[in-house]
Amino acid sequence: MVENGNACPDSAAVQEKRGLRMPHIYVILFALSALAALATYIVPANQYDRVQGPDGREVINPDSYSSVESSPATFLDFITAIPRGLVDAGEVVFFTFIIGGVFMVIRHTGIIENALDRLLRTFAHRRVLLIPVLITLFAALASLIGTQELALVYIPVLIPVVIALGYDSITAVAIALIGTTAGFTAGVLNPINTGLAQQIAGIETFSGAGLRTVLLVVMVLLGSWWTIRYAQRAAKDPAMSLMAGEPEEQEKQELYGGAQSAEPRRMTLRQKISLLLSLPVLGVTVWGVSTQGWFMIEMAGMFVLLLLIIGLVSGLKPSELSTSFSEGMRSVLEGAIIVGVARAVAVLLEDGLVLDTIVHALGEAVGGLPAALAAVGMFFSQTLFNFVVPSGSGQAVVTMPIMAPLADLLDVTRQTAVLAFQLGDGLTNILYPTSGYFMAALAIAGVRWEKWVKFYLPLFGLWVVVAIGFLVLAQVIGWS
Template sequence: MRNTEQLNIEGQQPGKKKKKFEMPHIYVILFVFSAFAALTTYFIPAGEFERVPGPDGRTTIDPNSFNYVDQTPVGIMDFLTVIPRGLIDAGEVVFFTFIIGGMFMVLRRTGIIEIAVDKLARKFAHNSIMLIPVLTTVFALIATLIGTAELSLVYIPVIMPLIIALGYDSITAAAIALCGTVVGFTAGVLNPINTGLGQKLSGLPVFSGLGLRLIVFIVAVAAAVLFVTRYAKKVKKNPMHSLVYEDDTEKRALYNNVGKAEAVPATGRQKWAAIVALLFFAVLVYGVISKGWFMVEMAGLFIIMGIVVGMIAGLKVGDICEAFNQGFKDVLMGAFIVGLARAVAVVLEDGNIMDTIVHALGAVVGDLPPALAAVGMYVVQVLINFVISSGSGQALVTMPIMAPLADMVGVTRQTAVLAYQLGDGFTHIFYPTSGYFMAALAIAGVKYQTWIRFFYPLFLIWAGISIVVLVIAQFIGWS
């Protein structure tokens, strides 16, 4: 008889479970990225392009001006400050995250969110799955017209209670908002941020080539809807299949019975508070579309919105302050992650190797055969987005290089712009260096590691779609 201490067939002792691999904490991941970036400043030659005026008063680069400069490696003392400086550089996103968390906590304390969710849950109780294609498409349409993927930060807390009440989970709510907005932003049918700026920098008529981008939009939205719907149906059928089942315990306790018990009527003050809240959201939409508002303006509006709506609903000033405090606590980790992610770019800028990396990747594309050049441009943009997470920032740095390079390797400039859009866009909700994305996960209460486990198959599907579209564009000489 075999000794109980003998190893079993798998090489383990009986009764001992094989440990599963666990992805390190996001703090650890980002710290390692920052440390690795600091090490590369000792080995990658420092270099820089000249900065020159670009379209719409923006600063871009002169693609023919690259020069190597004196090495400026990031030492230990410099490295000690990169995280605080990352928080300072990303301050706009950090404080927007705090304020939106606080404002929505005030709305929850008024009771108007629960009442609205109750009514919607009753309305969609028998056809709740249709919310996924409808909301995803609406969010995608808005993003593809005005280029504000960051609005997902607003959408998530608005739809989260309803999605939970209908029997889904936090990932479903986050995916509807993040996937919808990123598809719209990436396809950029009439997006001034990536399509318009990329085409201006490449000397193309603004918004030309709309037909192929529209096809990309339809196909990518369809892929997202099918992927998210499939996951949501599994969760609805068996909540234990949720990747955030334990993390959502409190949310389920708060919202799962909404729409099932007897409806609680809104008080007169709550009705007026709801009307005023809707008016504030109307002002928000007007400001973003017509006045070019971004996070600073939206944050200021949300502060006033929380105060005014809270007082109309009958909350005391002290209650409003405490609600803001609770909201700040709920998103604290996500806000810190935004700054920690920014530290990677701070290191590369300190070491003057950001431009060197861009220059080297551009040279690699120039060595590819024409049949692969468009795909090579896409891969380069995917890589660069890890360190330049701003869509417009990436356009200003890369398109002055990629546009003339496209002429040299036999790729149309229109295709080069599309390669930038596809390489930049989808990675915004994949890389932890994307500030608004990490803030969105914080608001949704979804861990980065959990999101990647859910999202990476869809990311690979989108990557496959991108490559196929670029090969077709190259084949037909799309211009």
């Protein structure tokens, strides 16, 4: 059977995939929260003192580790962890709502359909080139300004384009997440992870850029290859798509799959003016994020301004704009709530005073390794810690004051210790469900976490091999 020019996935295959479905992400996160609460009874409570570090940031004093009075999670702590997580993650939650609303408003103006038609005609006979070009572009930007969260901006634009070219939502998400993650992880001139970690470690800011540039190229090449491989396979046989049988995906295919009309679409004058007026808003947003320390709140405010400009100038009445905005927020409701539910894990560990105990234990584990494996051990320690603190700057201020002097004792250069931090932080930012912006990105795209994991795990394994290889190389050459 053929629909919209594509063969419909075999129902038996879809049923088989459904039979392998993992538990709902709420179930997984609730179980993790329960384990975190249990850990507060088992893991001893210890703390480091906090002191002022680079740029006025609060960092830990590695010589101040001491035991404190235990504070295990009560039943009330446990049942309120999710609401408290939603409050703590409020910026990401509401940013997700606003992005969903903005995208729906733009869609209702007709601008997306017209822009889509132009792109389809441009890439109709070389559609696969779009994947490596965009991954490289997003990686370069993230490597310079260090903002993986810009994937939240890319994804709503990519979804209709990629689906209209014959691919699926996972392909669109992969282009954005793999590109930004490769760039952020390599962090050639990234102030958020590389710059801050090097300042804490006491080495020259942005030194060692040559090796990180090579790492960036390798990661981009592998990420582009893996995404192209999946996209071509899913386009050739829709039953091979991880999104096969998903009702929301079918709606997208119906909406965007036949986007190219016989006659070229033309933008109206009002649509052109609205897009022209939106360019300064986007430019100010990128400037604010990259140079002024703007984050979710400021970005959300700029996008509210964007939807007003595009919606009203394009011809939507205020009531139509409001209805479209509400519809868009409803479409990302589940994913936005998941962000807060995931935060509950860290809330319980922080309140139970066991987070510093975990950091100390990871440092002790690395200290027991032979020198040849010490850098690799640091990488795995950072990878594990990123589960509870999935923030580049947050992880840097907690772990680098310990890992930097530990590197001296283990005959590992501090530059290599910084690279181990970057790799341990970056690669899992698009794997762990405790990563707020990542779960928000999946929500905006309508992709379930377990579907993404099936796509990403093999690439993650390849990137881990690359990470180990670069760390061993850095150790051998005494990289500094």
